[in-house]
Amino acid sequence: MTITKYNSAIDVEATFENGYSTNCYYFDFKRGKVFNPFEKATYGIGYFGDGKYIADSRAYIQWTGMLKRCYSEKYLQKYPSYKDCKVCDEWLNYQNFAEWHENNYYEINNCNMQLDKDILQKGNKIYSPDTCVYLPEEINYIVLSRNSKRGKYPIGVYLHSDKTKFVAQSHDINKKMIYLGRYDTINEAFQVYKKYKEKVIKQVADKYCDLIPKKAYIALYNYNVEITD
Secondary structure (H helix, E strand, O other): OEEEEEEEOOEEEEEOOOOOEEEEOHHHHHHOOOOOOOOOOEOOOEEOOOOOOOOOOHHHHHHHHHHHHHHOHHHHHHOHHHOOOEEOHHHHEHHHHHHHHHHHOOOOOOOOEEEEOOOOOOOOOEEOOOOOEEEEHHHHHHHOOOHHHOOOOOOOEEEOOOOOOEEEEEEOOOOOEEEEEEEOOHHHHHHHHHHHHHHHHHHHHHHOOOOOOHHHHHHHHOOOOOOOO
């Protein structure tokens, strides 16, 4: 940054390379302590922006968490399922995300609310206003694929210890693991799991029918469990 106007030691106009200008103390200018809201300081890609929304807020926690999932190398090593996930250009500016958050965040008693990018568009990897919705943690738990824990068989299926049958199992609406039987083939076991899982997802959707956005309810009711999940 450079000084573009010097009025006094407590009133200096400083201009950054990206064209942003602000007034500051000369002492802060010398120390490099002048805040540039357009510096990509959050995981090397997100920036605070110029607006009314503050950092000490729920919106800011959600925003930094979203960027962390997409752009923190350490986080991606631990949770590789987020590889190739991105945040849309609009939401790299915290002010834009915070405005969307203000208009879309809601609370349900005793529920931990989570920012979801997968329900409205299955398989989606982009956080954006069109693809995201806030949902209670219970819904995310029911729908989550858990790729890292599955092994080589399809979701909901594992090889029985006798090595001759395939077992289907799934969590019910209360998160209790339910045994769904043993079958001769992987596909038979998966089809039983699929039918049961989709029923549970509909049960969860009905439970929250009047509490979640209508578009989220519709997406849950139409959710299709696939063998490639």
